[in-house]
Amino acid sequence: MKPLLIFFSLIILFASCESVIEIDLDYMKPKLVIEGVISDFDTRCIVKLSKTTDYFNRKTNPAVSGAVILLTDNAGTVVKFNETEPGNYLAESLQAKSNMEYTLSVFSEGNKYVAEATIPQKVNIDSLNYKYNPEGIFYDVGYVVSCHFSDPEEARNFYRLKTYSINDIAKARNSKELYNDDVYNGNNVELLWSNNVYQPNDTVVVELYSLDEQTYDYYKTLFPISGGAEMMSFTTPANPNTNISIGALGYFGAYSISRDTIIISPVN
Numbered sequence: 465m466k467p468l469l470i471f472f473s474l475i476i477l478f479a480s481c482e483s484v485i486e487i488d489l490d491y492m493k494p495k496l497v498i499e500g501v502i503s504d505f506d507t508r509c510i511v512k513l514s515k516t517t518d519y520f521n522r523k524t525n526p527a528v529s530g531a532v533i534l535l536t537d538n539a540g541t542v543v544k545f546n547e548t549e550p551g552n553y554l555a556e557s558l559q560a561k562s563n564m565e566y567t568l569s570v571f572s573e574g575n576k577y578v579a580e581a582t583i584p585q586k587v588n589i590d591s592l593n594y595k596y597n598p599e600g601i602f603y604d605v606g607y608v609v610s611c612h613f614s615d616p617e618e619a620r621n622f623y624r625l626k627t628y629s630i631n632d633i634a635k636a637r638n639s640k641e642l643y644n645d646d647v648y649n650g651n652n653v654e655l656l657w658s659n660n661v662y663q664p665n666d667t668v669v670v671e672l673y674s675l676d677e678q679t680y681d682y683y684k685t686l687f688p689i690s691g692g693a694e695m696m697s698f699t700t701p702a703n704p705n706t707n708i709s710i711g712a713l714g715y716f717g718a719y720s721i722s723r724d725t726i727i728i729s730p731v732n
Contacts, residue, residue, distance in 0.1 A: 496577065497525060498570055499714040501679070502535070504560050504583055505721040509535060511545060511553045513572065516713065527551025531572040538565040562586055568716045579708040579716035584674045586720035587621060589613050590652075592670055594728055597661060606661025607728050610654050611670050617650030622680035624673035627657040629666045630725070640687045642680060662728050672722045678707045679717035 500511035511533055514525035533545035533553045545553035560566075562585045570577040594607040609627050626639040643655060655672075662668050675683070685704035706715050 496528060496570075496572060496575075496712045497714045498568075498577060498579070498708050498712050498716065500568065501717040501719065502558070502560050502566055502581065502583065503719050503721055504562055504586065505723070506560075507556065507558050509543075509545075509555045509558055509560075511555075511568070511570070511716075513551050513553065513570070528572060531570055533571070534569045536567045536569070562720050566716075566718065570712075575710060577708055577710060577712045581678060581707065581716050581718035582676050583718045583720055584621070584676050585616070585619070586722055587613055587616065587623070587672060587674045588722045589670065589672050589724045592668075592724055592726040594662070594668075594726065596730065604661050606663055607666075607730070608656060608661055609668050609670060609726060610656045611672055611724075612652065612654050613672060613722070615645045615648055615651055615653050620649070620677070621645045622675040622677055623655070624675055624680075624683065624719070625655050625657060626669075626671040626673070627660065628669055629660075629662060630669055631666075640683075642675075642683055642687075644680065664728050664730055666728045667725055668728065669723065669725050674720045674722075676718045678705075679715065679719055681705045682707070682715040682717060 494515040494517065497514045497516060498511065499514075500509060502509045513528035513531055515528055517525055527550040529547060529550045531547070531553065533555075535543045535545070535555055535558075543555045543558065545555045548554045560583060562583050565580065565582045568579045568581075589611055591612045592609060593612070594609045597606060597608045599605045611625060611627075615621055621644065623643040623645075624639065625641040625643070641655075641657070645653075657670075682705050689704070703713055704715070706713055708714060708716065
């Protein structure tokens, strides 16, 4: 009994000796956040400009207006963006193509920021299928959709997969499914969508994104701290990778998209 009393006495002694450590968090000067993507799936390109805020003051980043933004491709075509609302800049009627290099130039508050990206060659979806999955640890009861395609052997490829019911498009925005072909380079691939299940008569949209490596790296570092959000809607506790010059945050991404649909119509 005596050793036990001594043990508890030591615990109380050490606990009473602990002191409160105060950590001073230095104020950080707001940084410009530049976020935009270009793809072969859309004739528009939207770029958002904002400023970072204090991480512990989790408000939406304030918009940055009055910037001049230009997009130049390696054929010499230059397109100027128009500010459609504070912090949102739009370029229309683009003819974005696979294997085309693009340079984004942002002139804001006396500084010039530059980012470069290349739209990769599109990898097409070959087929879609689904299978019934009973309730388990990882799934609800329903049908799981998978995507089949042939991975090109001649290049390293990076992918993002989105699937969603045509009646619930919002779910696709939180897709965090990223892949590279390090394991299956040059082979036929099946990617299984593991986040949602679908029900009979659902029309399911599947989008296979072929990402450039910079965009893949950005998403890999962004998603764990943003919960799957594609944009930095508030200041994050760490800064994701970026391809933008002179200390700006965010990214200028590029991808091509293959899209297909499937209707869940099981045979009884």
